[in-house]
Amino acid sequence: MSNRNVPVVLHFNNSAIGVKDDKQEAYILILMRRYSLLGIEHPTHKRVAGVTSRLLIANIKVDEIRKRRWSSVVVNNPSNCNAFVMPNGFIFVFSVLAAVANDDQLSIIVGHEMAHCILRHMDHRRSLTTRRSHETEADRVGLELAANACIDVTQGYQLWETLSKLRGPNTRIWWLKTHTTRKSRARYLYSLIPATMELQKQAGC
Numbered sequence: 001m002s003n004r005n006v007p008v009v010l011h012f013n014n015s016a017i018g019v020k021d022d023k024q025e026a027y028i029l030i031l032m033r034r035y036s037l038l039g040i041e042h043p044t045h046k047r048v049a050g051v052t053s054r055l056l057i058a059n060i061k062v063d064e065i066r067k068r069r070w071s072s073v074v075v076n077n078p079s080n081c082n083a084f085v086m087p088n089g090f091i092f093v094f095s096v097l098a099a100v101a102n103d104d105q106l107s108i109i110v111g112h113e114m115a116h117c118i119l120r121h122m123d124h125r126r127s128l129t130t131r132r133s134h135e136t137e138a139d140r141v142g143l144e145l146a147a148n149a150c151i152d153v154t155q156g157y158q159l160w161e162t163l164s165k166l167r168g169p170n171t172r173i174w175w176l177k178t179h180t181t182r183k184s185r186a187r188y189l190y191s192l193i194p195a196t197m198e199l200q201k202q203a204g205c
């Protein structure tokens with residue numbers, strides 16, 4: 001790991017990782033050893049952090065958003081295209097996924113991961129059926145969170161089209177692998193557009 005990643009370590013130390021979060025902290029440390037994490041001054045990290053901040057500010061009235069301490073981390077790995085969240089509010093976005101998504105799509109990705117966290121989807125073992133219903137729920141709530149931040153809500157289903165074109169021998173699209181049934185999800189995100197646009201009217205977007 002290069003020196004430029006050191007500020008990220010300090011960033012972690014400064015955030016609220018309590019004793020009960022030991023397992024999560026251990027996992028973060030494993031990830032840090034295995035992959036290079038972008039430093040907090042890196043433009044991609046700043047972009048992801050900016051999108052995350054915008055989502056948090058726009059949704060500050062949501063208890064589960066306000067009460068939690070959120071952190072965003074960019075994993076610098078050219079062959080994995082992924083994003084995930086941990087119960088302690090650490091949002092991991094892989095650099096490939098950040099690179100292919102425009103800012104609105106990035107907001108929808110981060111919103112989706114935030115939704116998993118605030119809906120406590122990671123707190124128990126999930127069957128395939130449960131996982132699918134969680135994905136649907138995170139798609140809806142995530143798009144609503146992003147809508148409150150006045151992003152272009154039509155980018156949700158377009159994101160899935162962008163990702164499907166990414167398939168290649170050198171890129172493992174984990175976000176697609178764990179987020180199955182692409183076509184039906186694109187349709188679902190498309191169906192959410194009128195309701196989320198209504199939310200945006202109320203939010204004064």
Ligand SMILES: [Zn+2]
Pocket residue numbers: 112116135138179
């Ligand atoms: Zn998900």
